[in-house]
Amino acid sequence: MKKFLSPIVLLIAIAMGLTSCDDSKSYAELLADENQAVNKFLVEFKVVDGIPADSVFEVGEDAPFYRIDENSDVYMQVLSVGTDEKPEKNDRVYFRFTRYNMFYYVVGGDNTLLGTGNWDSMNTEATFFLFDNTSVSQSTQYGTGIQLPMKFLGYNAIVNLVIKSQAGPTDEMSYVVPYLYNVTYNKSQI
Template sequence: MKKLTLFFLSLLACGLAFQACDNTKTYAEMLEDEKDAIKAFIRDSSITVISQTEFYRNDSTTDVNKNEYVQLASGVYMQIINKGSTNLADTVKANDQILVRFSEYSLMDKVVTVSNLDYAEVVDEFNYRVTSSSIAGQFTQGFMLSYYGTSVPAGWLVPLAYVRDGACVKLIVPSKMGHSSAMQSVYPYYYYIQKYQIYK
Protein backbone atom coordinates (compact mmCIF):
# COMPACT_ATOMS: atom_id res chain seq x y z
CA MET A 1 0.00 0.00 0.00
CA LYS A 2 2.88 2.33 0.85
CA LYS A 3 4.42 1.73 -2.61
CA LEU A 4 1.10 2.47 -4.32
CA THR A 5 0.73 5.76 -2.41
CA LEU A 6 4.31 6.71 -3.30
CA PHE A 7 3.65 5.86 -6.96
CA PHE A 8 0.55 8.12 -7.08
CA LEU A 9 2.38 10.96 -5.34
CA SER A 10 5.21 10.63 -7.88
CA LEU A 11 2.70 10.78 -10.76
CA LEU A 12 1.08 13.89 -9.24
CA ALA A 13 4.48 15.59 -8.84
CA CYS A 14 5.43 14.79 -12.45
CA GLY A 15 2.09 16.09 -13.70
CA LEU A 16 2.52 19.36 -11.83
CA ALA A 17 6.10 19.71 -13.12
CA PHE A 18 4.99 19.23 -16.73
CA GLN A 19 2.12 21.67 -16.28
CA ALA A 20 4.48 24.29 -14.81
CA CYS A 21 6.79 23.90 -17.84
CA ASP A 22 3.96 24.27 -20.38
CA ASN A 23 4.26 27.78 -21.85
CA THR A 24 1.77 27.14 -24.65
CA LYS A 25 -0.84 29.87 -24.85
CA THR A 26 -4.48 29.21 -25.47
CA TYR A 27 -6.15 30.71 -28.53
CA ALA A 28 -8.05 33.10 -26.23
CA GLU A 29 -4.74 34.29 -24.71
CA MET A 30 -3.26 34.78 -28.19
CA LEU A 31 -6.29 36.86 -29.21
CA GLU A 32 -5.85 38.97 -26.07
CA ASP A 33 -2.16 39.51 -26.92
CA GLU A 34 -3.15 40.55 -30.43
CA LYS A 35 -5.73 43.00 -29.10
CA ASP A 36 -3.14 44.49 -26.73
CA ALA A 37 -0.58 44.85 -29.58
CA ILE A 38 -3.11 46.69 -31.75
CA LYS A 39 -4.10 49.01 -28.88
CA ALA A 40 -0.44 49.75 -28.11
CA PHE A 41 0.33 50.53 -31.76
CA ILE A 42 -2.67 52.88 -31.99
CA ARG A 43 -1.61 54.61 -28.77
CA ASP A 44 2.10 54.84 -29.65
CA SER A 45 1.35 56.10 -33.17
CA SER A 46 -1.07 58.77 -31.88
CA ILE A 47 -3.83 57.41 -34.13
CA THR A 48 -7.32 58.87 -33.83
CA VAL A 49 -9.92 56.17 -34.45
CA ILE A 50 -13.19 57.27 -36.05
CA SER A 51 -16.39 55.28 -36.50
CA GLN A 52 -17.76 54.07 -39.81
CA THR A 53 -20.61 56.57 -39.37
CA GLU A 54 -18.12 59.45 -39.19
CA PHE A 55 -16.18 57.98 -42.10
CA TYR A 56 -19.27 57.86 -44.36
CA ARG A 57 -20.35 61.31 -43.19
CA ASN A 58 -16.95 62.59 -44.41
CA ASP A 59 -17.45 61.16 -47.91
CA SER A 60 -15.53 57.97 -47.05
CA THR A 61 -12.31 59.81 -46.25
CA THR A 62 -9.96 60.04 -43.28
CA ASP A 63 -8.20 63.23 -42.19
CA VAL A 64 -4.48 62.51 -42.56
CA ASN A 65 -3.56 65.71 -40.67
CA LYS A 66 -5.41 64.32 -37.63
CA ASN A 67 -3.92 60.85 -38.23
CA GLU A 68 -7.43 59.42 -38.49
CA TYR A 69 -8.11 55.74 -39.13
CA VAL A 70 -11.59 54.30 -39.53
CA GLN A 71 -12.34 51.06 -37.71
CA LEU A 72 -14.36 48.92 -40.10
CA ALA A 73 -16.77 46.10 -39.23
CA SER A 74 -14.17 43.57 -40.41
CA GLY A 75 -11.80 44.67 -37.63
CA VAL A 76 -9.45 46.37 -40.13
CA TYR A 77 -8.32 49.92 -39.33
CA MET A 78 -7.82 52.01 -42.50
CA GLN A 79 -6.37 55.41 -43.28
CA ILE A 80 -6.86 56.67 -46.83
CA ILE A 81 -3.90 58.89 -47.67
CA ASN A 82 -4.88 59.32 -51.32
CA LYS A 83 -8.01 57.96 -53.01
CA GLY A 84 -6.19 57.70 -56.33
CA SER A 85 -7.55 58.66 -59.73
CA THR A 86 -10.07 61.48 -59.92
CA ASN A 87 -11.84 59.58 -62.69
CA LEU A 88 -14.71 57.80 -60.93
CA ALA A 89 -14.59 55.05 -63.56
CA ASP A 90 -11.09 54.00 -62.41
CA THR A 91 -12.40 51.60 -59.76
CA VAL A 92 -11.14 48.06 -59.30
CA LYS A 93 -13.32 45.54 -61.11
CA ALA A 94 -13.58 41.75 -61.17
CA ASN A 95 -10.58 40.05 -62.83
CA ASP A 96 -8.43 43.21 -62.75
CA GLN A 97 -4.73 42.63 -62.18
CA ILE A 98 -3.56 44.86 -59.32
CA LEU A 99 0.07 45.90 -58.84
CA VAL A 100 1.05 46.80 -55.27
CA ARG A 101 3.96 48.67 -53.69
CA PHE A 102 3.93 47.99 -49.92
CA SER A 103 5.66 47.30 -46.64
CA GLU A 104 4.49 44.92 -43.89
CA TYR A 105 5.27 45.52 -40.21
CA SER A 106 4.63 42.98 -37.44
CA LEU A 107 2.89 44.54 -34.46
CA MET A 108 4.03 41.64 -32.27
CA ASP A 109 7.71 41.55 -33.26
CA LYS A 110 7.89 45.31 -34.02
CA VAL A 111 9.89 44.83 -37.21
CA VAL A 112 9.34 45.20 -40.96
CA THR A 113 8.86 41.65 -42.19
CA VAL A 114 8.30 42.09 -45.94
CA SER A 115 8.59 45.10 -48.26
CA ASN A 116 9.09 45.78 -51.93
CA LEU A 117 9.50 49.55 -51.53
CA ASP A 118 13.29 49.41 -51.87
CA TYR A 119 13.24 47.17 -54.95
CA ALA A 120 12.37 49.09 -58.11
CA GLU A 121 12.40 45.87 -60.15
CA VAL A 122 9.97 44.02 -57.83
CA VAL A 123 6.23 44.58 -57.72
CA ASP A 124 3.63 42.37 -56.12
CA GLU A 125 0.69 41.49 -58.35
CA PHE A 126 -2.65 39.87 -57.67
CA ASN A 127 -5.82 39.02 -59.55
CA TYR A 128 -8.99 40.46 -58.01
CA ARG A 129 -11.87 37.98 -58.05
CA VAL A 130 -15.53 38.69 -57.35
CA THR A 131 -18.38 36.20 -57.02
CA SER A 132 -21.98 36.72 -55.99
CA SER A 133 -21.10 35.99 -52.37
CA SER A 134 -17.45 36.98 -51.88
CA ILE A 135 -14.34 38.80 -53.00
CA ALA A 136 -10.84 37.35 -53.05
CA GLY A 137 -7.38 37.95 -54.43
CA GLN A 138 -4.73 35.60 -55.73
CA PHE A 139 -1.08 36.59 -55.91
CA THR A 140 0.60 35.93 -59.26
CA GLN A 141 4.04 37.37 -58.48
CA GLY A 142 6.07 39.19 -55.83
CA PHE A 143 7.35 38.87 -52.28
CA MET A 144 3.96 38.10 -50.69
CA LEU A 145 3.59 35.11 -53.02
CA SER A 146 7.07 33.89 -52.06
CA TYR A 147 6.55 34.37 -48.32
CA TYR A 148 2.91 33.45 -47.76
CA GLY A 149 1.45 31.72 -50.82
CA THR A 150 -1.22 32.71 -53.32
CA SER A 151 -4.03 34.04 -51.09
CA VAL A 152 -4.15 37.83 -50.73
CA PRO A 153 -4.87 38.94 -47.13
CA ALA A 154 -8.56 39.84 -46.92
CA GLY A 155 -7.50 43.08 -45.21
CA TRP A 156 -5.77 44.20 -48.42
CA LEU A 157 -9.05 43.92 -50.32
CA VAL A 158 -11.10 46.04 -47.90
CA PRO A 159 -9.86 49.44 -49.20
CA LEU A 160 -10.73 48.59 -52.80
CA ALA A 161 -14.39 49.46 -52.15
CA TYR A 162 -13.38 53.04 -51.23
CA VAL A 163 -10.46 53.93 -53.52
CA ARG A 164 -9.48 53.98 -57.19
CA ASP A 165 -6.45 53.33 -59.37
CA GLY A 166 -3.27 54.77 -57.84
CA ALA A 167 -4.56 54.91 -54.26
CA CYS A 168 -2.37 54.99 -51.15
CA VAL A 169 -3.56 53.63 -47.79
CA LYS A 170 -2.36 52.49 -44.37
CA LEU A 171 -3.92 49.46 -42.71
CA ILE A 172 -3.90 47.69 -39.38
CA VAL A 173 -4.95 44.14 -40.21
CA PRO A 174 -5.96 41.71 -37.45
CA SER A 175 -4.97 38.07 -37.88
CA LYS A 176 -8.41 36.91 -39.00
CA MET A 177 -8.12 39.27 -42.01
CA GLY A 178 -4.45 38.52 -42.68
CA HIS A 179 -2.43 35.96 -44.63
CA SER A 180 -2.20 32.29 -43.63
CA SER A 181 0.83 32.84 -41.36
CA ALA A 182 -0.94 35.70 -39.53
CA MET A 183 -4.00 33.53 -38.94
CA GLN A 184 -1.93 30.60 -37.72
CA SER A 185 0.23 32.69 -35.34
CA VAL A 186 -2.59 35.13 -34.40
CA TYR A 187 -0.38 38.05 -35.43
CA PRO A 188 -1.68 41.48 -36.48
CA TYR A 189 0.20 43.46 -39.13
CA TYR A 190 0.46 47.09 -40.17
CA TYR A 191 0.66 47.78 -43.91
CA TYR A 192 1.70 50.85 -45.79
CA ILE A 193 0.24 50.32 -49.25
CA GLN A 194 2.09 52.98 -51.21
CA LYS A 195 0.12 52.24 -54.36
CA TYR A 196 -2.67 50.05 -55.69
CA GLN A 197 -2.34 50.24 -59.45
CA ILE A 198 -4.65 48.61 -61.97
CA TYR A 199 -2.52 46.86 -64.59
CA LYS A 200 -3.78 47.88 -68.03
Protein backbone atom coordinates in the same frame (compact mmCIF):
# COMPACT_ATOMS: atom_id res chain seq x y z
CA MET B 1 2.64 -5.36 -7.76
CA LYS B 2 4.20 -2.41 -5.86
CA LYS B 3 7.26 -2.58 -8.12
CA PHE B 4 4.98 -2.32 -11.16
CA LEU B 5 2.92 0.64 -9.82
CA SER B 6 5.95 2.72 -8.80
CA PRO B 7 7.19 3.34 -12.38
CA ILE B 8 3.65 4.09 -13.56
CA VAL B 9 3.09 6.60 -10.76
CA LEU B 10 6.47 8.15 -11.51
CA LEU B 11 5.62 8.48 -15.23
CA ILE B 12 2.26 10.06 -14.42
CA ALA B 13 3.93 12.53 -12.05
CA ILE B 14 6.51 13.47 -14.69
CA ALA B 15 3.80 13.91 -17.34
CA MET B 16 1.76 16.13 -15.03
CA GLY B 17 4.84 18.16 -14.16
CA LEU B 18 5.68 18.73 -17.81
CA THR B 19 2.18 19.85 -18.73
CA SER B 20 1.85 22.14 -15.75
CA CYS B 21 5.13 23.88 -16.65
CA ASP B 22 3.81 24.82 -20.08
CA ASP B 23 3.92 28.63 -20.30
CA SER B 24 2.19 28.90 -23.68
CA LYS B 25 -0.76 31.23 -23.92
CA SER B 26 -4.29 30.27 -24.79
CA TYR B 27 -5.79 31.52 -28.04
CA ALA B 28 -7.98 33.92 -26.04
CA GLU B 29 -4.87 35.36 -24.36
CA LEU B 30 -3.16 35.76 -27.73
CA LEU B 31 -6.21 37.63 -29.07
CA ALA B 32 -6.19 39.87 -25.98
CA ASP B 33 -2.48 40.65 -26.57
CA GLU B 34 -3.23 41.43 -30.21
CA ASN B 35 -6.08 43.80 -29.27
CA GLN B 36 -3.83 45.49 -26.73
CA ALA B 37 -1.09 46.09 -29.33
CA VAL B 38 -3.60 47.52 -31.82
CA ASN B 39 -5.24 49.73 -29.21
CA LYS B 40 -1.84 50.95 -28.02
CA PHE B 41 -1.06 52.02 -31.59
CA LEU B 42 -4.46 53.53 -32.42
CA VAL B 43 -4.66 55.58 -29.22
CA GLU B 44 -2.05 57.88 -30.80
CA PHE B 45 -4.42 58.74 -33.67
CA LYS B 46 -7.94 59.92 -34.26
CA VAL B 47 -10.11 56.85 -34.98
CA VAL B 48 -13.41 57.02 -36.85
CA ASP B 49 -15.82 54.16 -36.25
CA GLY B 50 -16.81 53.50 -39.86
CA ILE B 51 -16.78 54.89 -43.37
CA PRO B 52 -17.99 58.47 -43.92
CA ALA B 53 -21.59 58.53 -45.17
CA ASP B 54 -20.52 60.49 -48.27
CA SER B 55 -17.40 58.29 -48.73
CA VAL B 56 -15.23 61.41 -48.63
CA PHE B 57 -12.17 60.56 -46.56
CA GLU B 58 -9.78 62.88 -44.80
CA VAL B 59 -6.41 62.41 -46.50
CA GLY B 60 -2.82 62.69 -45.34
CA GLU B 61 -0.49 61.70 -42.54
CA ASP B 62 -2.75 63.44 -40.02
CA ALA B 63 -5.89 61.75 -41.34
CA PRO B 64 -7.78 59.48 -38.95
CA PHE B 65 -7.80 55.72 -39.07
CA TYR B 66 -11.22 54.54 -40.27
CA ARG B 67 -12.61 51.21 -39.08
CA ILE B 68 -13.54 49.60 -42.40
CA ASP B 69 -14.92 46.20 -41.39
CA GLU B 70 -17.67 45.15 -39.03
CA ASN B 71 -15.38 42.98 -36.86
CA SER B 72 -12.91 45.80 -36.12
CA ASP B 73 -10.08 43.78 -37.69
CA VAL B 74 -9.04 46.43 -40.25
CA TYR B 75 -8.40 50.17 -39.86
CA MET B 76 -7.39 52.43 -42.77
CA GLN B 77 -5.62 55.78 -42.92
CA VAL B 78 -5.89 57.28 -46.41
CA LEU B 79 -2.71 58.92 -47.70
CA SER B 80 -4.01 59.26 -51.28
CA VAL B 81 -7.47 58.40 -52.63
CA GLY B 82 -6.04 57.50 -56.04
CA THR B 83 -7.95 57.87 -59.28
CA ASP B 84 -11.69 57.83 -59.88
CA GLU B 85 -11.39 54.38 -61.49
CA LYS B 86 -12.17 51.54 -59.09
CA PRO B 87 -11.72 47.83 -59.71
CA GLU B 88 -14.64 45.57 -60.51
CA LYS B 89 -15.10 41.99 -59.36
CA ASN B 90 -12.26 39.72 -60.53
CA ASP B 91 -10.08 42.60 -61.78
CA ARG B 92 -6.39 42.16 -61.00
CA VAL B 93 -5.22 44.70 -58.47
CA TYR B 94 -1.45 44.90 -58.15
CA PHE B 95 -0.07 46.15 -54.88
CA ARG B 96 3.18 47.00 -53.18
CA PHE B 97 3.50 46.98 -49.44
CA THR B 98 5.71 47.17 -46.41
CA ARG B 99 4.42 45.73 -43.17
CA TYR B 100 5.53 46.05 -39.58
CA ASN B 101 4.83 43.68 -36.72
CA MET B 102 2.75 45.78 -34.30
CA PHE B 103 4.18 44.04 -31.25
CA TYR B 104 7.48 45.82 -32.03
CA TYR B 105 6.35 49.02 -33.77
CA VAL B 106 6.58 52.20 -31.70
CA VAL B 107 4.55 55.25 -32.65
CA GLY B 108 6.82 58.27 -32.91
CA GLY B 109 9.91 56.13 -32.28
CA ASP B 110 13.01 56.20 -34.39
CA ASN B 111 11.32 53.62 -36.66
CA THR B 112 14.53 51.73 -37.29
CA LEU B 113 12.39 48.63 -37.30
CA LEU B 114 12.69 46.98 -40.68
CA GLY B 115 9.49 46.17 -42.44
CA THR B 116 8.93 43.29 -44.81
CA GLY B 117 7.23 43.28 -48.17
CA ASN B 118 7.81 44.18 -51.78
CA TRP B 119 7.57 47.99 -51.60
CA ASP B 120 11.10 48.83 -52.68
CA SER B 121 12.08 45.78 -54.68
CA MET B 122 11.42 45.79 -58.40
CA ASN B 123 12.96 42.32 -58.68
CA THR B 124 10.10 40.50 -56.98
CA GLU B 125 7.27 38.80 -58.77
CA ALA B 126 4.13 40.87 -59.26
CA THR B 127 1.86 40.75 -56.23
CA PHE B 128 -1.84 40.97 -56.95
CA PHE B 129 -5.27 39.81 -55.90
CA LEU B 130 -8.45 39.30 -57.86
CA PHE B 131 -10.73 41.95 -56.44
CA ASP B 132 -13.70 40.75 -54.42
CA ASN B 133 -12.98 37.09 -55.21
CA THR B 134 -12.20 34.96 -52.19
CA SER B 135 -12.56 31.64 -53.96
CA VAL B 136 -8.98 31.55 -55.30
CA SER B 137 -5.82 31.33 -53.22
CA GLN B 138 -4.16 34.21 -55.11
CA SER B 139 -6.80 36.49 -53.60
CA THR B 140 -6.79 35.11 -50.07
CA GLN B 141 -3.11 34.40 -49.43
CA TYR B 142 -2.59 37.97 -48.21
CA GLY B 143 -5.87 37.95 -46.29
CA THR B 144 -9.13 39.76 -46.76
CA GLY B 145 -7.98 42.97 -45.07
CA ILE B 146 -5.57 43.97 -47.82
CA GLN B 147 -8.46 44.17 -50.34
CA LEU B 148 -10.90 46.25 -48.31
CA PRO B 149 -9.57 49.74 -49.21
CA MET B 150 -10.30 49.10 -52.89
CA LYS B 151 -14.03 48.97 -52.11
CA PHE B 152 -13.79 52.68 -51.29
CA LEU B 153 -10.78 54.06 -53.17
CA GLY B 154 -9.46 54.09 -56.73
CA TYR B 155 -6.32 52.77 -58.38
CA ASN B 156 -3.08 54.46 -57.26
CA ALA B 157 -4.48 54.86 -53.75
CA ILE B 158 -1.97 54.78 -50.91
CA VAL B 159 -3.02 53.77 -47.41
CA ASN B 160 -1.77 52.73 -44.02
CA LEU B 161 -3.64 49.70 -42.75
CA VAL B 162 -3.84 48.10 -39.35
CA ILE B 163 -4.75 44.46 -39.98
CA LYS B 164 -5.43 42.02 -37.18
CA SER B 165 -4.61 38.36 -37.71
CA GLN B 166 -8.17 37.30 -38.57
CA ALA B 167 -8.09 39.51 -41.68
CA GLY B 168 -4.42 38.86 -42.43
CA PRO B 169 -2.62 36.22 -44.47
CA THR B 170 -4.34 32.85 -44.17
CA ASP B 171 -1.14 30.97 -43.35
CA GLU B 172 -0.36 33.35 -40.46
CA MET B 173 -3.72 33.54 -38.67
CA SER B 174 -2.74 31.11 -35.95
CA TYR B 175 0.23 33.29 -34.93
CA VAL B 176 -2.18 36.07 -33.87
CA VAL B 177 0.09 38.94 -34.87
CA PRO B 178 -1.30 42.32 -35.97
CA TYR B 179 0.54 44.26 -38.68
CA LEU B 180 0.75 47.86 -39.81
CA TYR B 181 0.87 47.96 -43.61
CA ASN B 182 1.76 50.76 -45.99
CA VAL B 183 0.16 49.81 -49.31
CA THR B 184 -0.17 51.27 -52.78
CA TYR B 185 -2.68 49.77 -55.26
CA ASN B 186 -2.19 49.81 -59.03
CA LYS B 187 -3.98 48.71 -62.17
CA SER B 188 -0.76 47.41 -63.76
CA GLN B 189 2.51 45.93 -62.55
CA ILE B 190 4.44 49.12 -63.28
